[in-house]
Amino acid sequence: MIDFVSRLKLIAQLAALIALLSFPAAKMDAQAQNTPASQPATPAAGAQTAPPAAAAPPAAAQRPRSTDDAAVLPDRAAMLRGAYGPFRANNDLLYYHLDVRVDPDDKSLKGKNTIRFRMLQDGTRIQLDLQEPLQVDKILMASTELKYQRDTGAVFIDFPQTLHTGQVYSIDFYYSGHPRTTGRFGGITFKTDPAGHTWINTACEGIGASLWWPNKDQWRDEVEEMDLSVEIPNNLTDVSNGKFVAKTDLGDGYTRWDWHIHYPINNYDVSLNIGDYVHFSDQLGDVPLDFYVLPADLDKAKVQFAQARGMIEAYQHYFGEYPFVKDGYKLVEAPYSGMEHQSAVTYGNLFQNGYLGRDWTEVGISPRFDFIIIHESGHEWFGNSITAADPADMWIHEGWTTYLESLYVEYRWGTADAIKYINGYKPKVRNLRPIVGERGVNAEPPADQYFKGVLMLNTLRSVLNNDPAWWKLLHDLYQHFKYQNILTEDIIAYFNQHTGLDLTPVFNQYLRHAQIPRLELLFGEAPGMVMYKWRADEENFAMPVRVGTPGHWQTIHPTTQWQSMQTLLSKDDFAVDTDHFYIDVNKQ
Numbered sequence: 001m002i003d004f005v006s007r008l009k010l011i012a013q014l015a016a017l018i019a020l021l022s023f024p025a026a027k028m029d030a031q032a033q034n035t036p037a038s039q040p041a042t043p044a045a046g047a048q049t050a051p052p053a054a055a056a057p058p059a060a061a062q063r064p065r066s067t068d069d070a071a072v073l074p075d076r077a078a079m080l081r082g083a084y085g086p087f088r089a090n091n092d093l094l095y096y097h098l099d100v101r102v103d104p105d106d107k108s109l110k111g112k113n114t115i116r117f118r119m120l121q122d123g124t125r126i127q128l129d130l131q132e133p134l135q136v137d138k139i140l141m142a143s144t145e146l147k148y149q150r151d152t153g154a155v156f157i158d159f160p161q162t163l164h165t166g167q168v169y170s171i172d173f174y175y176s177g178h179p180r181t182t183g184r185f186g187g188i189t190f191k192t193d194p195a196g197h198t199w200i201n202t203a204c205e206g207i208g209a210s211l212w213w214p215n216k217d218q219w220r221d222e223v224e225e226m227d228l229s230v231e232i233p234n235n236l237t238d239v240s241n242g243k244f245v246a247k248t249d250l251g252d253g254y255t256r257w258d259w260h261i262h263y264p265i266n267n268y269d270v271s272l273n274i275g276d277y278v279h280f281s282d283q284l285g286d287v288p289l290d291f292y293v294l295p296a297d298l299d300k301a302k303v304q305f306a307q308a309r310g311m312i313e314a315y316q317h318y319f320g321e322y323p324f325v326k327d328g329y330k331l332v333e334a335p336y337s338g339m340e341h342q343s344a345v346t347y348g349n350l351f352q353n354g355y356l357g358r359d360w361t362e363v364g365i366s367p368r369f370d371f372i373i374i375h376e377s378g379h380e381w382f383g384n385s386i387t388a389a390d391p392a393d394m395w396i397h398e399g400w401t402t403y404l405e406s407l408y409v410e411y412r413w414g415t416a417d418a419i420k421y422i423n424g425y426k427p428k429v430r431n432l433r434p435i436v437g438e439r440g441v442n443a444e445p446p447a448d449q450y451f452k453g454v455l456m457l458n459t460l461r462s463v464l465n466n467d468p469a470w471w472k473l474l475h476d477l478y479q480h481f482k483y484q485n486i487l488t489e490d491i492i493a494y495f496n497q498h499t500g501l502d503l504t505p506v507f508n509q510y511l512r513h514a515q516i517p518r519l520e521l522l523f524g525e526a527p528g529m530v531m532y533k534w535r536a537d538e539e540n541f542a543m544p545v546r547v548g549t550p551g552h553w554q555t556i557h558p559t560t561q562w563q564s565m566q567t568l569l570s571k572d573d574f575a576v577d578t579d580h581f582y583i584d585v586n587k588q
């Protein structure tokens with residue numbers, strides 16, 4: 001939690017930011033225009049908190065992560081990145097064409113992003129983002145050079161005439177320079193593979209895609225489709241998102257690789273993977289499967305990546321068709337554990353089952369499958385197709401995708417193993433602060449969003465206590481929200497509407513408070529009787545739970561008020577079904 005003094009500071013900072021964002025463009029014009037950045041780059045929020053691409057790595061799971069104990073106070077760059085201010089809200093993204101040349105020796109980029117957008121209200125200014133030390137070379141609308149002002153990672157662009165509501169506009173944003181490498185996975189890294197060949201990869205969730213290319217760097221708005229043209233030296237291969245279109249020898253030692261993304265895509269999912277890749281392929285129904293690995297790993301990959309078929313079959317069983325059929329599904333070797341880059345999932349899990357060679361949930365089930373293939377690909381449904389509209393709601397990506405891991409287990413090996421797998425996550429939960437944090441400040445929630453997230457969803461299944469209804473709810477929820485950017489409230493409203501239950505206090509207790517509900521049991525007030533109630537932060541918390549003995553469970557409906565029930569069981573024998581309900585129990 002943020003302490004009170006810090007909260008006051010935060011409020012003051014936010015007030016200053018709102019004042020800045022609301023400042024009339026004319027006033028800003030009086031200030032310096034087209035001023036190159038004169039100050040060294042300020043680290044953005046993502047530089048302080050590790051990108052959450054995969055679940056926390058094994059080492060991090062054993063010690064506190066910086067994001068667990070306290071929310072990091074946002075700095076100016078994080079607030080400009082995180083706020084959906086008026087110069088973002090006045091337009092709707094339609095299309096990007098990122099056309100970039102990558103110089104491996106110089107470790108530099110040069111190119112342009114053509115950005116098409118529709119104005120949602122009249123205006124003369126929009127906000128895009130490009131992080132320092134990358135340079136803005138020029139910004140054009142047709143042949144008119146536009147004025148702009150940089151403020152940490154934000155680039156405020158001013159138009160000489162009013163842009164009108166409903167009209168579509170296109171600008172070309174030229175940029176160049178040496179992107180910085182930062183964050184757990186580097187953002188963008190210029191490495192060499194073990195054979196000594198160039199290996200360049202991007203993974204920029206958290207730190208933001210504006211680390212390496214100019215875009216509207218936030219989570220609420222996505223383009224409808226995108227082209228990606230990547231110019232690289234002739235001897236290398238680029239694997240990016242979407243469908244491969246063509247490669248063209250440019251005659252100057254470089255080849256351009258063109259990819260087309262047919263679907264909405266989050267900025268941080270846009271990915272370059274440039275290296276000495278070899279390719280093999282497969283087909284699953286209508287879904288092309290393409291695999292790209294280093295030559296030395298080809299034989300291992302052909303064995304390990306066969307798991308992709310069963311993964312897609314399992315998730316299609318629960319949620320429906322793979323979301324990006326026209327783009328296909330790819331697995332691409334990368335020099336970090338893994339990341340859910342849309343339709344081009346990056347993989348660095350050692351071609352072994354488990355997670356980096358370990359039994360991830362330590363109950364004997366994780367070694368049956370490749371954690372990175374199963375987890376990162378699950379994000380195609382939750383994270384890429386359904387996307388949180390603010391990083392504060394990122395459990396929609398990570399809690400759900402961790403639940404998808406258990407669905408894969410359930411599909412392959414049955415319910416009992418799935419429940420065992422889910423409960424293996426309990427020791428990783430810390431319950432130090434809520435999963436859903438401050439919105440508008442680009443802050444990553446604590447790792448509980450993964451582990452407590454899956455345990456909460458498993459609890460909700462038990463609350464429904466009707467598996468056919470549960471499977472229908474999951475399927476229909478996905479279908480309802482696919483390709484959309486949503487908030488926690490949207491999920492809760494959907495659950496309430498389609499179950500007929502008021503689950504808001506249950507969701508709120510698990511998502512918006514640090515502590516989980518505690519079932520208070522009081523014995524000995526009278527012979528053969530037990531008193532029970534919930535202790536929870538949510539005033540109206542009420543949730544059924546199963547008590548008694550395994551195999552002979554009885555459902556009770558505790559609230560925050562004492563109730564009583566008859567029991568023949570002693571205090572020691574009276575059990576609570578904590579494998580299916582993630583709760584604390586206090587017997588007195």
Ligand SMILES: [Zn+2]
Nearest residue numbers: 053054055398
């Ligand atoms: Zn994930």
